[in-house]
């Protein structure tokens with residue numbers, strides 16, 4: 194597979210420009226940052242933003258050498274969830290047309306969930322509704338102390354439907370029910386206690402330092418092995434430990450043992466040298 198991100202270094206805008214809606218920014222260590230760029234709408238996503246995010250996430254499925262993917266909002270807000278102007282327009286459509294439209298969001302979230310690299314949300318400011326859903330759909334989340342969260346859908350007469358599988362997995366059913374039913378706003382420390390956020394930092398500088406440390410840490414690891422390790426969790430969560438699962442786990446380590454990465458990593462350890470990953 195070749196890296197489909199031909200020219201991934203994109204300057205991150207400091208303006209309120211509404212296009213392009215999503216930027217990919219990458220480093221030689223295999224770290225990619227996906228920026229949601231609708232700061233004038235607090236990075237709320239409409240159909241076009243969802244399509245752009247979906248495309249970015251799909252691109253990362255086939256991108257060789259990508260070890261870690263960060264998701265961040267331009268302008269100090271993570272995301273205010275579904276664009277309510279877009280939702281309002283959808284009121285004129287039939288229920289079936291609304292379902293087809295909502296499937297776009299459901300598929301975008303699944304594409305994020307399925308990225309082989311470790312995905313990390315970097316949350317500053319509001320992450321409301323579907324924005325908090327994006328945080329839950331990532332594997333890991335870091336936040337600044339000013340971050341605030343809400344599953345505010347019920348206050349709008351809606352439900353957090355397409356995001357719910359990821360939120361329930363991250364928070365567990367009891368907390369998810371409470372937060373879904375009240376729509377209450379909660380802060381970064383509360384998000385940490387609920388398991389939606391893994392670490393809280395005083396400010397954006399602390400967030401970026403933690404981001405850099407993670408990039409350095411995963412740069413030592415084989416990118417293909419990271420993808421396979423993450424797939425173990427996605428594929429085996431909740432599975433019964435039966436004969437079929439034992440066979441599957443043995444098949445997965447066998448595949449790694451015969452891989453170039455597996456052979457190079459073990460050889461390098463025994464030869465007391467750093468492994469030379471090809472990417």
Ligand SMILES: CC(C)(COP(=O)([O-])OP(=O)([O-])OC[C@H]1O[C@@H](n2cnc3c(N)ncnc32)[C@H](O)[C@@H]1OP(=O)([O-])[O-])[C@@H](O)C(=O)NCCC(=O)NCCSC(=O)C[C@@](C)(O)CC(=O)[O-]
Pocket residue numbers: 233234235237272273274275276277278295298319321322323324326345346349351352353354355356357
């Ligand atoms: C985010 C804060 C706290 C920031 O609060 P703030 O910092 O005080 O900023 P603000 O409220 O002044 O917002 C700045 C601008 O962004 C706009 N804006 C802001 N949010 C949206 C939005 N979602 N859609 C469209 N526009 C939005 C807002 O209208 C305003 O526009 P301006 O007046 O400058 O022209 C506040 O704006 C707010 O409460 N926004 C609504 C957040 C919300 O309830 N989101 C849930 C959306 S429903 C959803 O996500 C459904 C989904 C996806 O979960 C369904 C499913 O799971 O299937």
